Amino acid sequence: METLNREIEVFNDMQPELERDFMGKWVVFHDRKLVGAYDTFALAVNDAYEKRKIRPCLIRKVGQKGVPASVRFASLHA
């Protein structure tokens, strides 16, 4: 989890430029570097886990809010 938190720090530092260049794309971060940007989550997973064999790595959609799934678990900030 510590590794993932380091990648999240880099993601947060780069967020303005990620939102400028890759809004709506899925991005992969590994070893504190942006590995790539992808149109779908499946493409990001295939490239990161299957092709490059990098894990743990952060896979996050640019612009996605951290909202929960359902009215049952409704977010206060949705």
Add this chain to the structure above:
Amino acid sequence: MLEVECGFDSDYYRTGQDELELSGPTLSIRVEQVGRVAPAERKSGPCDALVDTGADKSCIDIDLAKKLELEICDTQTVNGVHGPQQTNYYAALIDISGLSCVRIMHLAGLPLARSSFPHEFLIGRDILRWFVLIYEGDTGRVVIRRRSQAEGER
């Protein structure tokens, strides 16, 4: 066209209408690891999934995710009804066999079992976006359909 039933028939004790109201549309799916090991060695397991049109995102019970050793691909703090909580996100292969649907999905981990929630998985709108859902509350019948290519599968 492929379709699966995920509602309830009436029996001696309860009508399908009552059971559907109580339990919600329920579907059996398989969840499998991605990426960690060779396909033949990947952990997978069946689970009962609630079809939840109120969920924008599909969710998995965190204990099931741990048991299947799903890969954590993100973690975020979410402000939910129980206050802020750390939520892990998992990458997993979802197999809905009756619909010939196998997809890699991004799943939020929630303490469903620990909250006495009767399902281990919530099928949200991120999965339902590929199907047709017919909900007959007055009979207890619910059908999920996948259009064929000839019918304009999306």
